[in-house]
Amino acid sequence: MDSVLIGVGHCSAVTCLCHMNSALIGVGYCSDVTCLCHMDSALIGVGDCSDVTCLCRIDSVLIGVEYCSDATCLCHMNSVLIGVGYCRDVTCLCCMDSMLIGFGYCSDVTCLGHMDSVFIGVGYCSDATCLCHMDSVLIGVGYCSEVTCLCHMDSVIIGVGYCSDVTCLCRMDSVLIGFGDCSDVTCLCHMDPALIGVG
Incomplete structure (x- = not known):
């Protein structure tokens, strides 16, 4: 499956990615x-999407993908971790080029990897390391304070900066995700500095 961009919009109720509570992201009825x-x-x-291009419900709390190849799917590592493809600890969401994020094999310095149940880091990083602005076009890794979060750099780039609780990841246009002031019904919302939910 060709899955390099994520959008947000209106979709059916029974098979969607949603926040189960303020701290966890799961798949179920929403x-x-x-x-x-x-x-x-x-x-x-x-x-409403085909078997090879959608996130599927594994159970009430896990995210997985059915009917997709090992190298191109999101799958559960265990009850708290998210991996990509054939779920090894080092498998990750990758930067396909300087501005796009996709799935596949990538080096430690160019990928979004799971750190533990609450932190998401980039590449090979410690549990306390989080997504940081590397330069104007790349997503890198560094040490960030708890109040530091993913921020909108411009219409196509995601970086890191100080954001208020109501600031959220949202659809800038039909194919890109940005960061800014968007309505609750069309955005990925910042639940707290370490966790992201949908609302």
């Missing part, structure tokens, strides 16, 4: 206004 949607054949979505 309302139409709180899910990641399938935008077109090249985007990752949830809801």
Whole structure:
């Protein structure tokens, strides 16, 4: 599956990525206004999409993908971790080029990897390391304070800076994710500095 971009919009209720509580992200039954949607054949979505291009419900709390190849899917590592493809600890969400994020094999310095149940880091990093702004076009890794979060650098780039609790990841246009002031029904919301939910 070609899955390099994520969009947010309106999708059906029974197969969507949603926040189960303020701290956890899971897949299950959620309302139409709180899910990641399938935008077109090249985007990752949830809801009304084909078997090879959608996030599937594994159980009430885990995220997984059915009917996709090992190198191109999101799958559960265990009850608290998210991996990509054939779920090894080093398998990760990758930077495909300077501005896009996709799935596959990538080096430690160019990938989004799971750190533990609450932190997401980039590449090979410690549990306390989080997503940091590396330069104007790349996502890198560094040490960030608890109040530091993913921020909108411009319409196509995601970086790190200081953001208020109400600031959220949102759809800038039909294919790109940015960071800014968006309505609750179309954005990935910042739940606290370490956790991201959907709302």
